[in-house]
Amino acid sequence: MRVVLFASLRELAGASSLDLELAPSTVGSLIDHLGRAYGPEFVRIARLGSVVIDGDTVRANRMLQPDDEVVILPPVSGG
Numbered sequence: 001m002r003v004v005l006f007a008s009l010r011e012l013a014g015a016s017s018l019d020l021e022l023a024p025s026t027v028g029s030l031i032d033h034l035g036r037a038y039g040p041e042f043v044r045i046a047r048l049g050s051v052v053i054d055g056d057t058v059r060a061n062r063m064l065q066p067d068d069e070v071v072i073l074p075p076v077s078g079g
Helices: 008-014 027-038 040-048
Strands: 002-005 017-019 050-053 056-058 069-073
Touching: 002 008, 008 027, 008 040, 008 069, 027 040, 027 050, 027 069
Parallel strands: 002 069
Antiparallel strands: 002 017, 050 056, 050 069
16 A cells, blocks of 8 residues: 655655555554554644545545555645
């Protein structure tokens, strides 16, 4: 599974994408898994943002497949 990160999430992880061999079962468990590696601030930002798979915004309970590309976007602020 490939996870693509942007902005503050990319900074926290130190990478723009991550390849995971053992995929968590849901989007929520993926965020929790990444939070164990990159800290509680990563989880906070990821849960406030959006997760996109195959062009569709998905919820935390969405089941994941090993070949998914998961894009995690932090919340967007405007001005």
